[in-house]
Amino acid sequence: MRVVIAEDNVLLSTGLELLLGRAGFHIAAIAGDAASFLTAVREHRPDVTVVDVRLPPSFRDEGIRAALQARQEQPGLPVLVLSQYVEQQYAAELLATAGGGVGYLLKDRVSRVDAFIDALRRVAAGGTAMDPEVIAQLVQRAGDPIAALTGREREVLALMAQGLDNNAIAQQLTVTDNAVHKHIGNIFAKLGLAVTDSGHRRVLAVLTYLNGAGRTSGQFGG
Amino acid sequence: MSGVGLGLPALLCAGNIVVAAIATPLWWAFSAGNGPRLFVNVPVNGWTTALTLGPLQILLLTALAYLCFPPMARAHARICLAVMASQPTDEQLAERVVELTRTRADVLDAHGAELRRIERDLHDGTQARLVAIAMRLALARQAIADSPRDEQFLEGLLRDAHEGAEEAMSELREVIQTVYPPILADRGLDGALTAVTARCPVPTRLRIGDIGRVPAAVETTVYFAVAEALTNVAKHSQGTAAGVRVDRMTDRLSVVITDNGIGGADDRLGTGIAGIRRRVLALDGTVDVDSPAGGPTTITLELPCGS
Numbered sequence: 353m354r355v356v357i358a359e360d361n362v363l364l365s366t367g368l369e370l371l372l373g374r375a376g377f378h379i380a381a382i383a384g385d386a387a388s389f390l391t392a393v394r395e396h397r398p399d400v401t402v403v404d405v406r407l408p409p410s411f412r413d414e415g416i417r418a419a420l421q422a423r424q425e426q427p428g429l430p431v432l433v434l435s436q437y438v439e440q441q442y443a444a445e446l447l448a449t450a451g452g453g454v455g456y457l458l459k460d461r462v463s464r465v466d467a468f469i470d471a472l473r474r475v476a477a478g479g480t481a482m483d484p485e486v487i488a489q490l491v492q493r494a495g496d497p498i499a500a501l502t503g504r505e506r507e508v509l510a511l512m513a514q515g516l517d518n519n520a521i522a523q524q525l526t527v528t529d530n531a532v533h534k535h536i537g538n539i540f541a542k543l544g545l546a547v548t549d550s551g552h553r554r555v556l557a558v559l560t561y562l563n564g565a566g567r568t569s570g571q572f573g574g
Numbered sequence: 575m576s577g578v579g580l581g582l583p584a585l586l587c588a589g590n591i592v593v594a595a596i597a598t599p600l601w602w603a604f605s606a607g608n609g610p611r612l613f614v615n616v617p618v619n620g621w622t623t624a625l626t627l628g629p630l631q632i633l634l635l636t637a638l639a640y641l642c643f644p645p646m647a648r649a650h651a652r653i654c655l656a657v658m659a660s661q662p663t664d665e666q667l668a669e670r671v672v673e674l675t676r677t678r679a680d681v682l683d684a685h686g687a688e689l690r691r692i693e694r695d696l697h698d699g700t701q702a703r704l705v706a707i708a709m710r711l712a713l714a715r716q717a718i719a720d721s722p723r724d725e726q727f728l729e730g731l732l733r734d735a736h737e738g739a740e741e742a743m744s745e746l747r748e749v750i751q752t753v754y755p756p757i758l759a760d761r762g763l764d765g766a767l768t769a770v771t772a773r774c775p776v777p778t779r780l781r782i783g784d785i786g787r788v789p790a791a792v793e794t795t796v797y798f799a800v801a802e803a804l805t806n807v808a809k810h811s812q813g814t815a816a817g818v819r820v821d822r823m824t825d826r827l828s829v830v831i832t833d834n835g836i837g838g839a840d841d842r843l844g845t846g847i848a849g850i851r852r853r854v855l856a857l858d859g860t861v862d863v864d865s866p867a868g869g870p871t872t873i874t875l876e877l878p879c880g881s
Contacts, residue, residue, distance in 0.1 A: 413761060
């Protein structure tokens with residue numbers, strides 16, 4: 353699987369190269385700024401991209417803007433954005449682009465190699481990878497409706513919102529697929545959501561619900 | 575300027591009276607064509623003009639002076655007084671110096687306290703964690719060469735080092751957030767306030783005018799004040815709608831945070847408003863909290879931000 357990385361910090365890009373190389377990814381290019389990232393993406397047509405939010409020259413949100421532009425030029429181009437801090441606004445902007453294949457994770461998550469590689473593969477396959485902290489903030493804000501869920505159901509909901517499929521949720525919670533399936537049925541019934549098949553659409557439905565429970569106007573939209 | 579504007583006509587008037595009084599009776603002493611002239615450009619070349627137009631000009635100009643000079647002088651005096659009154663008195667200036675000296679000392683104190691807090695957070699948190707991680711990794715390097723190798727001990731060291739590094743990252747992120755919120759660096763005050771209002775559980779409308787360049791310290795204070803005020807709205811106000819309005823008035827930034835909740839917000843309830851007040855006063859700004867029992871609540875901040 354071919355990857356293009358946008359990361360100007362040599363310490364981090366070397367680390368990513370090492371980590372992804374060991375996991376069997378082929379690093380097609382490492383770009384040090386937004387413009388060369390866009391050029392590399394046009395040239396290499398990678399299977400997945402990893403983009404740091406802050407890039408030269410101004411070290412503001414070039415990475416997010418470059419990721420959005422790349423997805424505009426190549427609809428559905430899988431993009432995993434790495435951020436030094438969690439900003440729901442960035443997650444919302446990425447999710448608002450058409451199609452799946454988006455991820456938004458704290459840089460810290462790179463240190464959990466297996467989970468990070470899983471997230472990257474999920475994004476490459478058109479799925480979603482939302483940082484647990486983004487979800488935790490949304491769940492905390494959602495308040496009352498979530499209180500009707502059992503503790504286990506809340507765990508399942510959070511993992512669903514992060515973009516995990518039933519199988520991955522079952523592994524993470526060390527329960528059977530069947531149990532996860534039952535929990536999800538209960539969650540959707542309690543929250544009054546129409547059951548959606550797993551995948552990006554389910555993630556969007558859950559995120560839209562969580563965001564809407566916290567406030568009246570929606571921030572996440574597909 | 576008003577002195578010149580009013581004084582010039584007066585001088586012309588007086589000058590022409592003098593011309594009429596002295597030069598006109600002496601018209602015969604001038605060479606032909608160079609004689610005195612009356613009523614701007616009428617040449618005096620005989621006793622008839624000298625004795626009729628001369629006294630007439632004196633009479634008219636004297637009447638004009640009698641009628642117009644006093645109001646002109648009064649107008650001039652009023653203008654002078656108005657100009658002088660708008661200049662602060664020595665007393666007012668002295669008061670301002672005392673006030674600025676005090677707020678400047680407060681700002682330096684607040685700044686110093688902030689630096690000490692950051693130093694302590696980094697020293698006790700991140701630095702201590704890095705030392706612990708390095709120690710565990712060093713031990714692991716030794717243990718890996720042991721024979722027989724104690725796999726369990728090695729595994730424990732690496733796990734602790736790994737978890738310590740994750741905790742250090744998370745602590746460091748918190749410290750950075752309190753120093754200068756990264757979203758401000760990424761998107762400026764406009765984008766940062768958009769993010770803050772978007773994550774408020776109470777639907778919040780943000781209106782922000784063209785505020786131009788604002789000092790980083792003011793941006794940070796406004797960001798924290800709005801975040802804190804909206805946290806209060808969500809926690810205590812029971813409101814269903816809130817608004818944030820930011821406007822620039824030449825050298826001041828005004829920020830108004832409103833909600834339609836139950837009111838009763840004051841400095842004693844938690845540290846929210848007290849914290850806002852402390853931050854804003856440190857920058858020589860003002861905070862006005864209007865929150866009667868039953869609501870609504872309006873918090874108005876004004877901050878100086880250069881011109």
